[in-house]
Amino acid sequence: MAGANEDCLIEVSGGRIVLDAGGDAVDSNGSIRITGGELYAIGPASGADAALDYEFEATVEGGIVLMVGPAGMAETFTGGTQPFALVQASGAAGDLVEVLAADGTVAASFTAERAFQAVNASAPGLADGSACQLVVAGTATSFTASTTPSASRSAPGPAGPSPRTAQNSAS
Secondary structure, rough: OOOOOOOEEEEEEEEEEEEOOOOOOOOOOOOEOOOOOOEEEEEEOOOOOOOOEEEOEEEEOEEEEEEEOOOOOOOOOEEEEEEEEEEEEEEEEOOEEEEEEEOOOOEEEOOOOOEEEEEEEEEOOOOOOOEEEEOOOOOEEEEOEOOOOOOOOOOOOOOOOOOOOOOOOOO
């Protein structure tokens, strides 16, 4: 946690932000809070970086969030009032990424600019505990949207992964 600072905060409250990063895309030495707007982030295709990186907490309370990047260091949100998910799903540069709410409507979408293995998603159309789908280039992966991180079904060891790297019930 060298360089960590509780006074550091990245806050997104409106507008449309598109990040294309060779390293960590949304990276705070403190916390991240998303309350509105649209945030699309493309992390590196592989390596020790991720689309989302923080030291203390990352919350989502509104807006549309779609972040793609490598799975190895992928982190999810620590909480919030709007449901979210970290889904293990691979895609290539140019693939359409869509988040479908439980009723089948498209809650969020964008086109990835490079290959990826993990997707962070949150949108107003997702309901806590609802069965949703992430569709990458026509291939669907089911997940459960939640306002809290949950352990992965393929959790290592008896305790499972930390909430920062937990996967929200993806199947």
